[in-house]
Amino acid sequence: MTEKHKKKINWAAMILLILGLSTIIFPLYMTIVIAFKQPSEMTNSISGILSLPSKWNFSNFAEAMRITDFWHSLLNSLIITVVTVLLSIVIHSLMGYAIGRNKAQNKFYKFVYLFIVSGMFVPFAILMMPLAKQTAQMGLDNWFGVVLLYVVFYMPMNVLLYSGYLVNIPVALEEAAWVDGAGTWRTYWKVIFPIMKPMHATVAIITALSVWNDVMTPLVIMSGSGQNTLPLAQLNFQTQFGTNYNLAFASYLLALIPIIIFYIICQKHIINGVVNGAVK
Numbered sequence: 719m720t721e722k723h724k725k726k727i728n729w730a731a732m733i734l735l736i737l738g739l740s741t742i743i744f745p746l747y748m749t750i751v752i753a754f755k756q757p758s759e760m761t762n763s764i765s766g767i768l769s770l771p772s773k774w775n776f777s778n779f780a781e782a783m784r785i786t787d788f789w790h791s792l793l794n795s796l797i798i799t800v801v802t803v804l805l806s807i808v809i810h811s812l813m814g815y816a817i818g819r820n821k822a823q824n825k826f827y828k829f830v831y832l833f834i835v836s837g838m839f840v841p842f843a844i845l846m847m848p849l850a851k852q853t854a855q856m857g858l859d860n861w862f863g864v865v866l867l868y869v870v871f872y873m874p875m876n877v878l879l880y881s882g883y884l885v886n887i888p889v890a891l892e893e894a895a896w897v898d899g900a901g902t903w904r905t906y907w908k909v910i911f912p913i914m915k916p917m918h919a920t921v922a923i924i925t926a927l928s929v930w931n932d933v934m935t936p937l938v939i940m941s942g943s944g945q946n947t948l949p950l951a952q953l954n955f956q957t958q959f960g961t962n963y964n965l966a967f968a969s970y971l972l973a974l975i976p977i978i979i980f981y982i983i984c985q986k987h988i989i990n991g992v993v994n995g996a997v998k
Contacts, residue, residue, distance in 0.1 A: 748767075748768075748967075749967045749971060750967075751770060751771065752767075752963050752964060752967040753964065753967040753968040754774045754775050754778065755775065755778075756775050756964070757964055759771060759772060778964050778965055779968045781968075782955075782965045782968040782969040782972065783969075785951075785955070785969075786946075786951035786952060786954060786969055788948075788951075791946045791947060791948045792948060794945055794946060795947040795948045795949075797861060798861050798864055798865055798868070798929060799926050801865050802865050802869060802872075802929050803922050803925050803926050805865065805869050806869055806873075806876055806921060806922075807921055807922060809869060810872075810873055810921065811876075811911065811914060811917075811918070812906070813834070813880070814876070814877045814879070814880025814881040814883075814884065815881075815910060817830060817831045817834075817877060818880065818882070818884035818885070819884060821881070831877070834873060834874050834877050835874050835877065837870075837871075837873065837874040838874040842934060846938050849938070853867075853939050858939075859939055859940060859941075860939075860945065863939055863940075864936055867935060867939065868928075868929055868932075868935070871935075872924075872925050872928065875924070876924075879921060880914070880917060880921070883916075883917040884914075887910065887913055887914070892905050895909050919984040920984075922984055923980065923985075926977065926980055927981075930973075930977050931949060933950060933953070936949070936950050937950060948969075948973045949973070951969075952966060952969050955969065
């Protein structure tokens with residue numbers, strides 16, 4: 719192969735990729751190392767922090783599970799996440815379909831689309847106190863109330879993705895179904911909904927990651943109910959006198975496992991869904 723046919727290395731892009739990768743690898747390395755260390759091995763020196771454990775200690779994980787009531791907290795997190803994802807896929811895809819197919823011809827749907835998407839610019843801090851009061855008055859200061867709020871909070875982004883993805887689905891498919899005698903409802907569930915599988919996976923992982931890692935909403939809504947999600951339970955490691963980093967990081971690793979498994983299952987559809995959903 720001649721010199722001119724050799725591929726040139728884009729060193730600027732390579733350096734940026736390495737720097738970006740380091741922002742992921744380094745925190746993950748620190749989490750794993752600290753999670754397996756004994757408290758006595760935690761020092762203020764850089765070398766002491768970065769060094770590997772003298773003995774890999776699994777007792778931190780058992781103690782972290784005991785303090786956080788791991789299985790009960792995990793169940794609460796799973797219920798909230800799974801129910802939120804399922805409701806989001808069904809409700810938001812229906813809304814995205816109705817808006818996406820009509821906003822170009824109908825000003826009302828265009829207004830509804832802009833109104834919903836504008837919700838992305840409303841910070842949770844503004845809504846926090848009114849929502850806490852209203853959910854308590856309505857008896858929704860529990861996991862069900864948290865799920866309802868999540869479905870509303872993630873509606874703008876999901877509707878934006880679904881309505882954008884519909885641009886890639888030819889209207890001729892729906893017209894063919896109508897010719898065969900299918901109504902709008904049947905056409906959607908039999909034709910459109912299966913075709914949007916990549917976007918379902920994208921919405922599922924984005925919503926699941928946001929719900930799984932969220933602390934503020936359960937803290938505000940479920941405070942005092944006795945129900946903890948994993949992020950809420952992990953606050954037990956922080957006291958006014960300090961933080962038990964060994965147990966906290968062990969708990970963080972345990973909480974990572976379910977969402978990583980879910981991401982691995984869905985990841986092959988995510989990039990395709992995001993790219994197609996971005997088309998306007």
